[in-house]
Amino acid sequence: MALLSKSDAEAILKKVIAFSKADDIDATLNGGLEGNIRYARNSVSTSGLQDTLTLAVQSRFGKKVGSASINEFDEASIEKCVRRSEELAQLAPDNPETMPSLEPQTYLDVKGAFESTEKIAPDFRAKVAEDSIVPAAAKKVVAAGFFNDTTGFQALMNKKGLYAYYKSTTMEFSVTMRTEDGTGSGYAVRSYSDVSKFDSAKASQVAIDKALQSRDAKAIEPGKYTVILEPAALLSTVDASLLGAMIFAMDARQADEGRSFFAKKGGGNKIGEQIVDERVNIYADPQHPEIPSSPFVGDGRAREKMMLVEKGVVKNLFYSRYWAEKQGKKAIPPPGGVVMQGGDASLDDLIKDTKRGILVTRLWYIRPVDPQTLLYTGLTRDGTFFIENGKIKHPVKNFRFNESPIIMLNNLEALGNPERIGNNLIPPIRVRDFTFTSLSDAV
Amino acid sequence: MQRRDFLKLTGLGMSAALMPLPAFSMPISEAESREPIIDTAEKKKLADVALNTAKSLGATYCDVRINRNLNQAIFTREDRVQGIANSQSFGVGVRVIVNGTWGFASTNTVTPDGIKRATERAAGIAKANSRLQKEPVKLAPQAGQGEQSWKTPIKKNAFDVPIAEKVKLLLAVNAEAMKLGVRFVNSQMFMINEQKYFASTDGSYIDQDIHRIYPTFTVTGIDIATRKFQTRNALSMPCGMGYEYLDGDASEKQQGAGGVTTLYKKRYDMLEDVKSAAKQVQEKLAAKSVEAGKYDLILDPSHLWLTIHESVGHPTELDRVLGYEANYAGTSFATLEKWKSKSFKYGSPIVTLFADKRQEGSLGYVGWDDEGVPTKRWDLIKDGILVNYQAIRDQVQLIDQQESHGCCYAQSWADVQFQRMPNVSLAAGKQKLSPEEIIKDVEKGIYIIGDGSFSIDQQRYNFQFGGQLFYEIKNGKIVGMLKDVAYQSNTQEFWNSCVAICDESDFRLGGAFNDGKGQPSQSNAVSHGSATARFKSVNVINTARNI
Numbered sequence: 001m002a003l004l005s006k007s008d009a010e011a012i013l014k015k016v017i018a019f020s021k022a023d024d025i026d027a028t029l030n031g032g033l034e035g036n037i038r039y040a041r042n043s044v045s046t047s048g049l050q051d052t053l054t055l056a057v058q059s060r061f062g063k064k065v066g067s068a069s070i071n072e073f074d075e076a077s078i079e080k081c082v083r084r085s086e087e088l089a090q091l092a093p094d095n096p097e098t099m100p101s102l103e104p105q106t107y108l109d110v111k112g113a114f115e116s117t118e119k120i121a122p123d124f125r126a127k128v129a130e131d132s133i134v135p136a137a138a139k140k141v142v143a144a145g146f147f148n149d150t151t152g153f154q155a156l157m158n159k160k161g162l163y164a165y166y167k168s169t170t171m172e173f174s175v176t177m178r179t180e181d182g183t184g185s186g187y188a189v190r191s192y193s194d195v196s197k198f199d200s201a202k203a204s205q206v207a208i209d210k211a212l213q214s215r216d217a218k219a220i221e222p223g224k225y226t227v228i229l230e231p232a233a234l235l236s237t238v239d240a241s242l243l244g245a246m247i248f249a250m251d252a253r254q255a256d257e258g259r260s261f262f263a264k265k266g267g268g269n270k271i272g273e274q275i276v277d278e279r280v281n282i283y284a285d286p287q288h289p290e291i292p293s294s295p296f297v298g299d300g301r302a303r304e305k306m307m308l309v310e311k312g313v314v315k316n317l318f319y320s321r322y323w324a325e326k327q328g329k330k331a332i333p334p335p336g337g338v339v340m341q342g343g344d345a346s347l348d349d350l351i352k353d354t355k356r357g358i359l360v361t362r363l364w365y366i367r368p369v370d371p372q373t374l375l376y377t378g379l380t381r382d383g384t385f386f387i388e389n390g391k392i393k394h395p396v397k398n399f400r401f402n403e404s405p406i407i408m409l410n411n412l413e414a415l416g417n418p419e420r421i422g423n424n425l426i427p428p429i430r431v432r433d434f435t436f437t438s439l440s441d442a443v
Numbered sequence: 444m445q446r447r448d449f450l451k452l453t454g455l456g457m458s459a460a461l462m463p464l465p466a467f468s469m470p471i472s473e474a475e476s477r478e479p480i481i482d483t484a485e486k487k488k489l490a491d492v493a494l495n496t497a498k499s500l501g502a503t504y505c506d507v508r509i510n511r512n513l514n515q516a517i518f519t520r521e522d523r524v525q526g527i528a529n530s531q532s533f534g535v536g537v538r539v540i541v542n543g544t545w546g547f548a549s550t551n552t553v554t555p556d557g558i559k560r561a562t563e564r565a566a567g568i569a570k571a572n573s574r575l576q577k578e579p580v581k582l583a584p585q586a587g588q589g590e591q592s593w594k595t596p597i598k599k600n601a602f603d604v605p606i607a608e609k610v611k612l613l614l615a616v617n618a619e620a621m622k623l624g625v626r627f628v629n630s631q632m633f634m635i636n637e638q639k640y641f642a643s644t645d646g647s648y649i650d651q652d653i654h655r656i657y658p659t660f661t662v663t664g665i666d667i668a669t670r671k672f673q674t675r676n677a678l679s680m681p682c683g684m685g686y687e688y689l690d691g692d693a694s695e696k697q698q699g700a701g702g703v704t705t706l707y708k709k710r711y712d713m714l715e716d717v718k719s720a721a722k723q724v725q726e727k728l729a730a731k732s733v734e735a736g737k738y739d740l741i742l743d744p745s746h747l748w749l750t751i752h753e754s755v756g757h758p759t760e761l762d763r764v765l766g767y768e769a770n771y772a773g774t775s776f777a778t779l780e781k782w783k784s785k786s787f788k789y790g791s792p793i794v795t796l797f798a799d800k801r802q803e804g805s806l807g808y809v810g811w812d813d814e815g816v817p818t819k820r821w822d823l824i825k826d827g828i829l830v831n832y833q834a835i836r837d838q839v840q841l842i843d844q845q846e847s848h849g850c851c852y853a854q855s856w857a858d859v860q861f862q863r864m865p866n867v868s869l870a871a872g873k874q875k876l877s878p879e880e881i882i883k884d885v886e887k888g889i890y891i892i893g894d895g896s897f898s899i900d901q902q903r904y905n906f907q908f909g910g911q912l913f914y915e916i917k918n919g920k921i922v923g924m925l926k927d928v929a930y931q932s933n934t935q936e937f938w939n940s941c942v943a944i945c946d947e948s949d950f951r952l953g954g955a956f957n958d959g960k961g962q963p964s965q966s967n968a969v970s971h972g973s974a975t976a977r978f979k980s981v982n983v984i985n986t987a988r989n990i
Contacts, residue, residue, distance in 0.1 A: 038962050040767045044575045046859065047568070048547075067528075068470045071551070087472060093524050093610060122571075144769035146962040176770040182778075238771065257627060258665045259672045261990075266670070364773075367898045369909060369929060372672060373988040377907050377929070379900045400898075400905050400931065406990055437984060438931050440905035441776065 004031055004053070006165040009155035012055070012073060017159055019082040022059035022089060024101040025159055028298065030054050032152025037125040040144040042133045047125060059085040060101075063094040097322040101158040105302045107295040110286050112168030114194035118151045120171070125149075131200040132175050132207075141211050143204070145175035149195065156300050166294045170423070171195045172237060175204055176382060177211040178443075184395075185443050186210025187362050187382035189232050191422050193292055210361060210383035217395040219439055220386065226357035227434040228350050228387070231419045231426040233360045233380075234340075240366040243426065245376055246405040247282070247338060250308065252317035256327065261374045261406065262317060270314045276409035278312040284335030291423050293336025301333045308338065312409075342415040342427025350416050350430050352390040357430070359385040359392060363401070374404045379440055398443075399436035408434060468514060468530040476513050476602055480533060481553075483592070483640070483650050490642035492555045493537045496562040498644065502539040502569075504582060505562070506643035508813065509535050509553065510856035513602060513636040519613045520629045521621060527606060534856040537562045541569035543579025545837075547859040583836045583847045585816055587646025593810030595654040596803060597685030601634040604686045612689070613660075616717045620662050623721035630660035630717075633681070633956060635968075639813075647815040655806055655968055656688055657681035657956045658713055664724035673727040673926070675720040676911055678704070678745050678893055679711045681956040681968065683808045689713060697949075699743065700878040700890060700975070701921035703914055706745060708951050709804050723912060723924075730924040733913070735985045739888035740930060740978045741881060746910050747869065748953025748971035749894040754934040755789075755796050756867040756971065758903035759823045761832040761842065771962050773901025776934065777829055782842070787829045790938030795870040796824040798833055800849055805866045805970035806954045807850075813860040816849035823867065827939070835862045854965040861961060868952075868972035872944035878975040881943055888916035889928060889983065894953065896929060907931045909986070927987040937978060945974035 004012070009029050016027040031053035038046045055078065056069040066088030070081040128147045136143040153167040174189040188207040192198050234243045246261075255262035255269035262270045285305040286293045295303050299321065307315040316332055324331035351359065361383035369375040380398045387393065408431050416428040481489075490507045497505030512532045518525040534551035535558050546569025550561040613630040620628040637653040659677040666672070682688055691712030699706050704719050742750070757763060758775040766774055781787035790796070800807050800818030811817055814836050823831050832842060835851040853860035882890060893911025900906075913925040932940075954970035 036963065040769055041765065043577055044572060045767060046547075047572070070469060084470070084472065088470065088529075092527065095525070096523055097525070126575075142766060142769070144766060146770055148963075174770060178766070178769060178774075182774075258667075258670055259627065259663050263670055364901055365898045367896050369896045369907075369986045370927070370988065373990050375986055375988050377896065377898045379898070379905065381901055398900065398905075400900075400907060402907075402929075402984065402986065404988060404990065407988065438905060438982075440900045441933070442773075442900035442902035442904050 003033065003151060003153060004029065009153065009165055010163060013155060013157035015075065016055065016057060016078055016082060017157055019079045020059065020159060022061055022086050024060040026058045026101055026300070027157050028056045029155045030152070032150055034148060034150045035120060035122070035125060036146065036148035037129050038146045039129045039133060042137050042143055044129055055081060057082055057085045059089045060098060061089050063096060063098045064089045064092045065095060065098050066090070066092055099321045101160050102162055102300040103160050104162045105296070105300060107164060107302050108286050108304065110166065110292050110295045112166060112193060112292040112294070113151065114169050116194055116196040117149055117169035117171055120149045120195060128173065128200045132204040135201065135204060136177055136208055139208055139212065140180045141177045141208050142180060143175060143177055145173070147171070147173045154294065156296065158300065162300050164296045164300060166296065168292065168294065169193055171198060173198065173200065173203060175207045177207040179211050179215055182443060184211040184215035185382045186214060187232070189237065189421065191237065191420050214383045214395040217384070217397045219397045222399055222436040222438050224433040224435055226354060226413070226430065226432045228354065228357060228359045228428060228430045230347065230361055230428050231421045233363045234429065235421045235424055235426050237422040239364060242363070242366065242376060242403070242405040242408060243340065245368065246374060247308065249374060250317045252319045252329070253323040255317060261372065262314065269317055271317060273314055274312045275314055275406055276309065276312045277412040279412060279415060280309055280312050280409050281341040282309040282338050283307045284338050286336060288339060290420055291337045291339070291425055293423055297333040301331060303333060303336060306332065337423035339425040340418065340427055342418040345414060345416045347416055347428050350414055350428055351387055351392065353414065354387045354430065355389060357387045358396065359387055369402060374406055375402060376404065377402045379442070398440040400438045400440055401435055402437045403435050468532040470528065470530045473529060473606060476529060476531060480511055486640040486650070487642065487648055489553065489555065489558055490640065490648065492558045493562045494642060494644050496559050497539045497566065500541065500563065500566040502541050502566060504540040504644055505537065506641065506814065507535060507537050508853065508856050509640040511638040512855055515602065515634040517606065517609055517613060517632045519610070519617060519631070521617055521627065522614065524610055529606065532855055535561060536853065536856040536859065537565045538859060539565045539569055540580055541566050542573035544569045544573035544576045545580060546572070549857045580837050581840050583839045583845055585645050585814070585836065585847065588649060588811065588815055588817070589646065590648045591810070592650040594652040595683050595808065597654050598687040599685045601654065601656050601686040602636055612713065616660055616713050619714055620717050620721045623718060625662045625721045625724060626665045627663040628660060633657040641811065641813065641815055643815045645815060649811045649815060651809060651811065653809055654685055655681065655683050656685065658689060658711065660717055662717065662720045662724050664728055666728050671728060673724050675724040675727065676893060677713070677720070678707060678716055679713065680953045681806060682804050682952065682954065682970065683806050684804055691715065699892060700741065700882050701914065703921060704892060704912065706743065726924050727926055730926040732987050733925045733928045733983060733985050735983060737980045738983045739885045740981045741885065741888055741890040741916065741975060742978065743892040743975050744951040744973045745893050745953055746891045747973045747976060749897055750908055751796065751867055751869055751971040751973060752955060752969070753897060753899045754903060754906055754937065755823065756864045756969065758934065759832050760862060760864060761834040761838050762862050764832060765841065768960065772960055776902045776904050782829050782832065785828065788827055788939060789824045789829045789935060790827045791941050792827045793872065793944060794824060794827050794938050794941050795822060796867060797822050797870060798848065798850070798865040798867050800865045802866050802952070802970065802972065805952055806956070806968035807866040807970055812849040812851045813853050814847065814851040816847045816851070818849040821848060833862060833865060838862065852967055854967065858965050863960065863967040864958065864969045866970045866972070869944065869976065871947040871950045871974040874946065876943060876945045878945055878949060881945055881975055881977050882916050882921065883919045885916045885977070886918055889925060890914040890916055890921060904933050905931070906934065927985050928983060929986050930981050930983050932981050937981065940979045940981060941976055942979050943977040945976070947974070949974035
């Protein structure tokens, strides 16, 4: 029931639209199956399966908006949901930022769903846990991990004839391996649309190796260091991140209002200004085969291929429809994932070319300190190593950093081969003068 | 971590919901939210379906939660309403122990058949997972409580106040700020009512009606010439109260040391606070940038609650100590060996930090937890020594105790309950001491009011905190405002540097409306109380950067 085909979703949405008495109605169907397994202390702790299908409608009378949703699909329930949204709209105060429904749009053709992922069953999830727990126990390491897979769809329709449908599959895996004595910790994270690309044993082995290699870390003085940041240290699926924070700040309205890093001195925003090293190129492409993303956003706008940062210069910021109209700009929606272009160098190559530096597996508990400069603080975690003359010498104690992604990307030395993190492709990078401000005893 | 910030910052999920709502939340009208769905007698009948089905399937224990969560949120900026959400979520969660293993299932089909099916699914999951179970679940004994009811002691149910009245207040708050020259102002109000029915095979049938409210705002001041900006957030607290929290009762106000700003106890005056904020945000733009170095910190309860939350609340969660959260939030430095030694100096001898699920006005205040255990108060750090953890029925035997602490919670019927942080507070000083007196012998210090940036490592050693308002103290006097301030310390070092705590008359609560934990993540509301306290010689950094 939860996974409707394009035509089944269309049939339900047509019924919804037919009930509408409002000036405008936007109807959205979301459904899917999500399965997960969680383990800790080398034992499965919880697992579950969630099956959902929800209809949400938004009705508008002039500048008044009301929303309602429901998860029953008989005609009486659907009509009740439409009426409720209309009643709520009549009661709402005018919102001058309300926009009318969109005309039909042209969307890119995206293959986001893979049968391999759709077919995942409970025994597959148990095997993922086993692939962590068995090799961990053999090495006196303790595994804690989480695997979840989703097959879902979204469909939109409005009174003006717009119809959009997108089905996708994803899987996310993360594991933290800790040595039994608590002196070493390692981490691995994997995301794919097509689960056949996922090797759970290999990913777990990376985390086990890091846990064993990171035992008995030495303390070195905090300060400015050359660092190699692995992709998981630049972007995270479960925490804020330096790169994510920079992209999240690329909202045109915040910039135009003067309360963002992307605000320009003297007014306006930084589109057209160079903000980072000229080797930095970041773009979005819904059709990218490694990171497919929905060709539309919730309000029906189409996502297109676009540059965000090209040769270090800001090319685009994101605009809500209201703000775009007010500024006379194109209403560019935020992307469903980005590619940061890298090079051919492997992580090992980056290490080989480093005279003296620190390898960072992952950054954690990242929070904004100053939105003006995009200064963030956080800590290294789960595998931090000292590099000398092209070789990893020894593990080091974790650091707290205070750094801005803008300063970081201005101090760029080298880019490696990108890997998928969440729904993004991110390279490992080497930067100079990364600011560590104190030591942490945490392992 | 606070989930609202988390959602805001996760980065690429930019169309994320404005606020986290429990599973399957559906918008409803104001009138509908005021009508009960089913009465207590009907809930008992439905609960018995789960308990009887579970027993017939061989369960040695079963509990069932029939919950209705009402959520209301209003978002405004300047002269406009950005959004109003009024929603409810209604359903049943059933938890069983079969073959010594937990099983859980939930459904929003609140009928005898729906509940029977959910119970069968829970038993099925328990049986399937029992193959992987190393040791059977051991539950601390809990006497049946019979039929009970409990309600947050509110004076005015916020859901009875028309949305239009709340919108009017928020727009008036925004108008006050704009009148004083503030460029941007956002204000919001969040209200939650959990109507929670719990029953278990121990013979407990507990009906609870729990209320929480959180009004807040952010004003932004911009220096047009330099394009620099500063913000100041509300000094309100999210709390376990009704709409009476907003009545602005003058007897619940006090002046900060040196009369720098008005602070609020159990009542809040939003219009007054936004006027102060509008002036202070301009002052912040012109304030002196702090010189990095060691300072004595005087921390107001509106700030200290978050430091307590991160550096005491989380590390004393027993599931973190044992490694159950290792892959997400992390583990803890407060290991079992330290606790067993009975001599681990977590803080200085004047530091007592206690857990308490019965503080009036707090977010965590309930009569019984989500396992039917009566709530209570207990010490975590006593006279500076680590003496206990936060533990629930299937954990307490691991620390040689026989009675659950009563701090089990699930964010909704759809989620399984697990150990969650109770209110954790710093006990007030025993000697008479006011905020005015505590700064008198500070030679070089900073007085910090309100919470700001926060970050701490995965074992809770190293932290960094910002704030809302920073005042420089020189030779016992406040000499002016500072900006670009953050302090870094180590949990044990920090709590051992606590040299003075004001008395009970200064004790106030702060709190987190959406504290996240678990995978998939669940949200918990928790308060932290303290009186103003002094910490000696803490490392302060300057956070300004030139780009």
